[in-house]
Amino acid sequence: MRFGFLITFALTLTLPVAAVAQSLGGLGSTDSFTFSLSPQYPTPHSQATLSFVSGSVDLANATVAVSVAGKNIYNGSVQPLAIALGGAGSLTTIKVIVTSNATNYSQTLTVQPQDVALVVEPISSAPPLYPGKSLVPLEGSVRVVAVAHVRSAGGKVFDPSALSYTWTIDGTQIINSSGIGKETVIVASPLQYRARKVSVAVTSQDGNLAGGASLSLTAALPSVRIYENDPLLGILYDRALSGAFTIRGAEVTLYAAPFSLPTTNGTPLMQWFLNGTAAQTGNFITLRPTGSGKGNASLSLVASSDTSTKVTTNLSLLFGATAGSNFFGL
Known part of the structure; x- marks a missing residue:
């Protein structure tokens, strides 16, 4: 699947971020600011961007201290920061302390990246024994397969057929194609010169582990x-x-x-x-x-x-x- 006339390009994303607000003794309110990581599903061993938003704290005149896994990585003005993440299933704890007008505000975020990829299989023609793959057909269909490698912090690997898959096409959730073990979705090809976005969210049945991936399909002339x-x-x-x-x-x-x-x-x-x-x-x-x-x-x-x-x-x-x-x- 990695060679072909049109290689299915696959975008790999990972499991979402589990955030827990945590107040330290003597510090200010934890809801005075929020921070988040992007992309929503960062890949294992990648870097995610940490961003800050507040409606009550003047972040332009505040300072921030950021620590990852107990190690301080940044002290200075409030700005987006790159955070290095670990492997699939590993836990990365990010602690943020914002200081404004001599008052400290603290929050903690735990990130557990997972490995999820999408593979495109165009339902279109190619000669027998052709060593490549055909393109996404006009007025045709495409099979999109989610390949999930989900593991716990302890290293337990989850059976992909036991995971729950939620498919979304152009922002609309596809109910009939979503559910436990539904790793595949059939997508109608986009119109010529247009694109179609396909995304999937993958979760364990208890909801504790989750991940996702997305890609954009474009049809080509036959x-x-x-x-x-x-x-x-x-x-x-x-x-x-x-x-x-x-x-x-x-x-x-x-x-x-x-x-x-x-x-x-x-x-x-x-x-x-x-x-x-x-x-x-x-x-x-x-x-x-x-x-x-x-x-x-x-x-x-x-x-x-x-x-x-x-x-x-x-x-x-x-x-x-x-x-x-x-x-x-x-």
Whole structure:
């Protein structure tokens, strides 16, 4: 899944932040300011940004002291700070003390990152044995799979099928596709030149562990390629035919390979046209020039799905050319 025509790019996010406000003896009110980490689901071994907001404390004229796991990492003016996080399931405790007008305000935040990734599997066409992946199809569908590696602080790894998955598409929660063990969702492709956001929240059944991931899908134009099918070597995938093609023997067989056409309701239809007249359907066509002398013809190929998505390619055929005089007759 890491190689392909269009690599599914996967955004990996992690489990959310569990915050506990905590007052220290003799200090000011804990609700005088709030702070948060972004992104909401930071990845393991990453850095998250700590930000501060207050409606009652003048943060512009205040100072802040920040400690992580009991170690002081910052003293100074109030500003966003980068916080280094540990591995999946590890606990990182962040303590913040804001000082304003000789009064201290304290809060504590505990972060437990988890590893959640999304894998995109376009439901679209690609040639057999193609070593890559097709693109997100226009007017088609995409399968999105959540790969969750959730563990407790003690190192216990949770079975992904026992976790609860909440899917959201363009801000709308998909109830029917959400629930325990529902690691996969089928998403309709976005319109051309638009994007579709897919996100998932993953939680343990007791709600103590949670994580998430999101990505943006964009659809790409489909394409169809014509290759020569050599009697000995098979389909010559290393060179797609375009422009003009010379038929040097008594016959030639060509193969049509559709890329990224929707396959939700079946394989795409291949329709060949010779000089504007429908010749045959299917991925293969065999051409046999007749008569004597040189000539030319136009070959067109229309690939279509069960939707209105179509793609066309054209080839100019030359035949009856004089063979070369080298040793191999080429």
